[in-house]
Amino acid sequence: MTGLMLGAMVALLLLGFPMMIPLIAGAFIAFFAFLPVPPEIMVQQMIAGIRPSALVAVPMFILAADIITKGHSADRLIDLVMRSFGHVRGGLGVTTAASCALFGAVSGSTQATVVAIGGPLRPKLLDAGYKDSFALALIVNASDIAMLIPPSIAMIVYGVISGASISELFIAGVGPGLLILLLFSIYCYIYAVRHDIPVAPRASWASWFQALRGALWPLGFPLIVVGGIYGGIFSPTEAASVCVAYALLLEFVIFRSLKLPDLVEVAKSTGLITAVVFILVGAGAAFSWAISFAQIPQQVIAAVGLDGAGAVTVLIAISIAFFIGCMFVDPIVVILVLTPIFAPLVEQAGIDPVLVGVIITLQVAIGSATPPFGCDIFTAIAIFKRPYVDVVRGTPPFIAMLFAVSAALIAFPQIALFLRDLAFR
Template identity: 35%
Template sequence: MEVTLLFVSFFTLLFIGVPIAITLGISSLLYLVTSGIPLTIVPQKMYSGLDSFVLLCVPGFILAGNLMNSGNITDQIIRLSNAMVGHIRGGLGLANVAGSMLFGGVSGTAVADTASIGSVMIPGMKKNGYDGPFAAAVTAASSTIGPIIPPSLPMIIVGTLTGLSVGQLFLAGAVPGLLLGFGMMITVYILAIKRNYPKGERVSFKELLSAFKSSSGAISLTFLILFGIVGGFFTPTEASIVASFYAVVLGLYVYKGLKFKDLPKILLSTAITSASLMVLVGLANVFGWILTSEKIPQMISNLILGISENPIIVLLIINLLLLFVGTFMETIAALIILFPTLLGVAVGVGVDPIHFGIIAVLNLMIGLSTPPVGVCLFVASSISGISMEKVSKAIIPFIICNLIVLMLVTYIPELSLWLPKFFF
């Protein structure tokens, strides 16, 4: 009875549009009250879910992303992307994807990528003769690259949940992230040829070099974070502080788009975002504890393994489950609730845990741009002024492309593992 109430209240609140953190809190509270469990368990489990040194890097990376967003970084990245691929048929679409690949290494979040890149590229693409739905679709789809290419907030959560090395997870995401980006570039080019989208003028080598120089400071942030962690110079938490300091210096003294008067507003925005994320993590941990106490993870594990113990079939089932969950549930909550259980199933059939971490994050990222309720779709639709129905139809080729990459990453483990093995 209590478990039924838990799930009915959860899906009802989710369906009517209640934020995921509040949904998790209310459904958990209803379960605890009807079960007669003392409510003191709520702060206890919330605190235990937040009591992690690795989680301290989340506010740091959010702050670094906000500082870079305010320091003209987006314009510099788009300028470089245009200089590299703008002369090819469908060049602005290609530049959109390239910009997401470069910007993803700075922000680490898909929604920030959609908002920052989309606010510049979607109007620009429409003005230059591209279909509005196509412009919105390519922006939403390419934003999923951000949390795959390091740094990545979802991978930090994975490391926190399981004790896996965040550095290894960051490295493991590099090749799949590049595959995702190049796959979408191929999709853009095919559609551009078919629809005869425009192409720009080829820039001179001098202009290309200038664009690279102007954006090199921002791009180098990714390498600073990655090789600082891999080289053992600092932990992920320390890396987030270094990244924030680096972003302040770049914004104030290099790009000069950041002013001292902007800092209080940026810090407040970072605090609000971090607090909301931490509340989500804490309440998701309460919900996860309830599921564990009711042995739901064991039921899911037995159900999957009851169908098959073949790793190929098991991974296919897990992919389908995570893709479905990713279309309606926030990524962090989905990871906290499902990842430990599914990791146990995957490791039980011989899947490397680092490899599975990449599979899980990639699935949930694809869900962010998958109809009907992908968050990045809503953001792109809002920026473009195009209806969700039209954007959802336009994004189908990119979803197909992303699913092909997902299958490659799932069934060719070395795509994820060769970099961590090389460095570690």
């Protein structure tokens, strides 16, 4: 059964079918050929997969991200960070990384961050003397921070699949995200010193306060998400709805950057992305139920010798599996397929599911920016019109730093869990 399912899925992928088709095909083979259950159970499991109320947050956060990406919020955030760090050595690189972190607190999407931050900042990096390979690699890899800083669509999907608290996952992602930002900033400083990148003039206090005043409204997004959830004002799902209302208020009323026809286009974009996500989630739910019913996770664990493994070994195995998976397949698909496989090991080893969720989110973020098929790489190729080799040439130092953060998380879980424990324990 396992060989036939995997063979069919790989064959369909090689033939160019979108990932939802191999997932549905794998579940179809299991339900109709091997499992002693009525075939209509497959449809029931697909519907059950998209039924959790927490998934309502996904289209809401996607819609909010689409609105602010099309509007002026990203430009105002970039202007504030530029005036704060532009005068230090490597300040423009630091600005890029910090802008990705701030925008991540608004959008929760790595690909939206590549588009919104990379578009205006890549020309500035090139004009300042940075190599294009460095600029592209920095933009693509710094977008990983957006997947860790709340809100995070990957964390929502993991929380629904695993049953872990989405609120706890959100706050636990802040520590690793800030650590990545620190390492990238240090590397930008070293790069600027080695390549003698000129330093921009220091912004006056008057211009800094002007930029701060302009960015105050967009800075309300992380306040809504983090402050609202952990202040007990509303749930993550309600926070997503409030973010949409806030984005509409900013871009249509306060900034007046969008008109009613723009909202129609934004709604179409959000609807398309949401449809793809929910089809994947539904297909993944059926596939996960099928492999769990057939006890395939237990067979895989026994086959690779992980049965009875300790917490560190399990976390290393999870990191490797999710990283490799996201080098080839969309992150949401990898989370849907692999999370149920490792669930028995996580429970057996007594590992905190929130820590597992943060590590998984980091690994899928790294894989999304890693050759050969990381989705953020192809987003950059499409946006910046650069060849594949140019986009990936400068990635190794950034990937090494991201691996270092992964190792640090396994060795020192409190990097992720300190804020979680502070807020919820």
